[in-house]
Amino acid sequence: MAEDEIPDDYLFKIVMVGDSAVGKSNLLARFARDEFYSNSKSTIGVEFQTQKMEISGKEVKAQVWDTAGQERFRAVTSAYYRGAVGALLVYDISRRLTFESIGRWLTELQNHSDMNIVTILVGNKSDLQDAREVTTAEGKALAEAQSLFFIETSALNSSNVTAAFETIVKEIYTILSRKVMQSQELKNGNTERLSSGKAVVLEGEENKEGAEAAAAGEEAQAGCC
Structure with a gap:
């Protein structure tokens, strides 16, 4: 199947994880609504937003x-x-403890999701250069060691925020395109065993209903950071 035959209604579920106050909610607010809340409170429970790209x-x-x-x-x-x-x-690049927690969050992510989930390591608050406790080189080294994408962002001044999300979405889309073409090859008579893809794609109304059901009953507030 050619790439232009891929459906238009694919929905990719992406999660943001990390210690409290590292800036997850403000990254989402900046990406989805181009907003930033300097005095926001910590997120309670879970909230999600859908953005078209x-x-x-x-x-x-x-x-x-x-x-x-x-x-x-x-x-x-x-x-x-x-x-x-x-x-x-x-x-948070200005709080080394949050960087040291990445290993624990990565383990939890791997325990609760597809083992080949597309993951990017994000060093947020890059605007706080004077308070930096984690160097860019350290972030890159950890990402390379764990085979992750890496980027530094600032929700405050919008630096690299869109690029971080686009990196993930583009990689997922590329994997999807490859899997669609491999599937078509099998239908056309190629019976060679194909290697497993990196992610399971969620699509259409079924996923949206599942997301809404999961969110039902959870009280979501705008998050700190």
Whole structure:
């Protein structure tokens, strides 16, 4: 199947994980609404927003879930990792402890999602250069060691925010395109065993209904950071 035959209504579930106050909610607010809340409070529970993006001339929807970073909410939010095809692992470049927590968050992500989920390591608050505790080189080194994408962002001044989300969505779309073409090859008589793809794609109304059902009953507030 040619790339232009891929449906227009694919919906990619992407989760944001990391310690509390690293800036996850403001990254989402900047990406989805071009807003920033300097005095926002920590996210309680889970909230998600859907943003349309154009990839290779096709309209793709990214459904981004903002999970609470507080330890006491981890058991609640773990269910929301299921079905995710992309993830942003976020730390605050001005707080080394949040960087040191990335290993734990990565383990939790791997335990609750597809093992080949597309993941990007995000060093947020790059505007705080004078307060930096984690160097760019350290972030890159960790990303390379874990085979992750890497980028530094600032929700405050919008630096690289869109690029972070586009990197994930484009990679997922590329994987989807490859899998669609491989599937067509099998239908055309190529019976060679194909390697498994990196993600399971969620699409259409079924996923939207599932997301709404999952969110029902959860009280979502705008998050700090």
